Amino acid sequence: QVQLVESGGGVVQPGRSLRLSCAASGFAFSLYPLHWVRQAPGTGLEWVATISDDGSKQYYADSVKGRVTISGDKSKSTLSLQMNSLRVEDTAVYYCARGPPLNPLGPFDYWGQGTLVTVSS
Amino acid sequence: DIQMTQSPSTLSASVGDRVTITCRASQSISTWLAWYQLKPGKAPKLLIYKASTLESGVPSRFSGSGSGTEFTLTISSLQPDDFATYYCQQYDTYLFTFGPGTKVDIK
Numbered sequence: 001q002v003q004l005v006e007s008g009g010g011v012v013q014p015g016r017s018l019r020l021s022c023a024a025s026g027f028a029f030s031l032y033p034l035h036w037v038r039q040a041p042g043t044g045l046e047w048v049a050t051i052s053d054d055g056s057k058q059y060y061a062d063s064v065k066g067r068v069t070i071s072g073d074k075s076k077s078t079l080s081l082q083m084n085s086l087r088v089e090d091t092a093v094y095y096c097a098r099g100p101p102l103n104p105l106g107p108f109d110y111w112g113q114g115t116l117v118t119v120s121s
Numbered sequence: 122d123i124q125m126t127q128s129p130s131t132l133s134a135s136v137g138d139r140v141t142i143t144c145r146a147s148q149s150i151s152t153w154l155a156w157y158q159l160k161p162g163k164a165p166k167l168l169i170y171k172a173s174t175l176e177s178g179v180p181s182r183f184s185g186s187g188s189g190t191e192f193t194l195t196i197s198s199l200q201p202d203d204f205a206t207y208y209c210q211q212y213d214t215y216l217f218t219f220g221p222g223t224k225v226d227i228k
Contacts, residue, residue, distance in 0.1 A: 004164075035217075037165075045157075045165070045208050047217040059215040062122075095165065105212050107155035107170035113163065 002026040002110045004096050009115030012086055022079040022096030022112060029077040030054070033099040035108055036070060036081050038092035038117075048094070049081065052104045059104070064090075086119045093117075123147050123211050127220035133228040140196040142223045144209035149189045153213040156185055156194045159222070160205045168207075169194065199225070 008020040022034070036048040049070040050059040058070050069082040079096050093114040100106035124147040134140050144154065152172035157165045167176045169185035172192055182197045196203055204227055209220040 039159075044222040045159070045210075045219040047210075047219065050215065050217070061216070097165075104215065105153070107167055107176075107210070107212060108157075108165075109167050109170075109176065111164040111166075 002098070004098065004110055004112035006094060006096055006112045006115035009094065009117045011118045011120060013121050014086060014088055014119055016086055017082070017084045018086060018117060020081040020083070020094055020115060020117070022081075024077045024079060024096075024098075027098070029072070030074050031101045033104040033106075034070075034072060034079045035097045035099060036079075037095045037097055037108070037111075038090075039095070039114075040089070040092040046092075050099070050104055051079070053102050057104065083117075086117075088119050091117060091119045122216050123150060123214060123218055125209055125211055125218050125220040127207075127209060127223050129223060130221065131224045131226065133226055134199050135228045136199055136201060138199045138228075140199050140203075140225060142194045142207055142209075142225075144187075144192045144194070144220050146190045146192075146211055146213075150211045150213035152188045153211060154185075154187070154192050155210045155212060156183075157208045157210065158203075158205045159208060165208075196225075 003025045005023045035050045051070045095114045097108035097111045154172045156169040159165045173185045206224045
């Protein structure tokens with residue numbers, strides 16, 4: 001069955017970097033776009049970044065553009081999110097999610113359970 | 122960017138009630154709208170996509186309607202497992218946006 005398992009969260013100081021990973025299984029990794037979505041404490045869901053199925057296109061929310069890089073490793077079926085220059089407002093649970101095959105524009109049909117990132121001094 | 126709003130923000134209801142949540146987009150998104158259910162500590166769950174198509178495995182008491190800028194999610198008979206927060210999401214553009222959420226709690 002489809003599984004997405006996030007890891008890499010933790011407590012980090014403002015200005016530092018963190019790399020999140022999402023291990024995917026149960027589907028053909030190279031055929032699906034993948035996304036990162038976050039939920040800050042007490043708030044709603046916020047889309048963060050998307051990578052196309054072939055890895056050639058990346059899309060970012062304005063709130064993270066220039067500080068975050070989404071990437072995929074087909075050989076390991078792993079999605080990553082490199083986050084630099086972290087801010088207190090980046091504190092959130094980060095989810096990875098899958099889109100429909102071969103189409104970055106579509107609903108997110110499977111999600112992981114999330115990993116918590118806390119940015120605090 | 123397309124802004125999404127939802128109403129109400131909180132809804133108190135009883136088991137067996139019919140519940141309706143409204144979602145509005147700041148510009149037309151055709152039917153490129155999804156609904157998700159979120160419970161604490163669990164992975165978000167896709168309920169409805171393309172405004173009215175029920176995701177496989179989702180109970181038929183959930184239904185969606187609407188097009189353009191106004192959409193609704195209806196739960197025909199609320200069950201104990203349905204107490205959760207519900208989000209709409211537009212996927213008309215790559216700057217995906219979610220509504221602020223509607224929390225359905227026990228009356």
